[in-house]
Amino acid sequence: MNRIQVAQIMEEQGLVPLFFHPDIQVCKDVLRACYEGGSRILEFTNRGNFAHEIFSELSKFALKELPGMALGVGSVVDAGTAALYMQNAASFIVTPAFRRDIALACNRRKILWSPGCGSLTEICAAEELGCEIVKLFPGSVYGPGFVKSVKAPQPWTKIMPTGGVAPTEENLSSWFDAGVTCVGMGSKLLSKELIANRDYQAISEKCESTLQLIKSVRTS
Secondary structure, eight states, rough: OHHHHHHHHHHHHHHEEEEESSSSSHHHHHHHEEEEEEEETTEEEOOSTTTHHHHHHHHHHHHHHHOOOOOHHHHSSSHHHHHHHHTTOOSSSEEEOOOOOHHHHHTTTTTTEEEOOOOOOHHHHHHHHTSEEETTTHHHHHHHHHHHHHHOOOOOOOOOEEEOOOOSHHHHHHHHHTSOOOOOEETTTTTTHHHHTTTTHHHHHHHHOOOOOOOOHHHH
């Protein structure tokens, strides 16, 4: 997928699940569970040695078994790592910090990149380099008030907070009322307990209910 297609999925769905596990079969099962719950996007977090090898197998699985799934990679800190994942068909790249080298590598391939930004200056710099959706990280530190303040002078800016986002009506309403485009959600959506118990049906149901909740708070 090109970056515009991925940005459209992010905006339409409003949710980007985040996930990592060292066992490829668990990764496949979780990805399928999210897909069956209605999610058409997932961020695989780049953690530890050989994570790219796990992603390579997961990417092939998604391309073969889950049509329309945008599978990307997060926690990318340099252009070399971004290029490695793009060679393994990553649909998008998410970074914890703003990095010009990653922007150039992704733009060259028309791949969406979402950099972690913590100031209006960083957000503007990212947008000047073609960023469609900036990542607000850590969201728990900045909060919805920061988003609202940024959107006042820059209503065109699209923001995805990660960290400090929970699948509750109160939390999601506060973020979407402030003007976020979508939210990134990890362990509060895909909990360690559900994964440890291999309760993939519950994961599907959690994804589905969260997507419905986001749809509801957007229209309220």
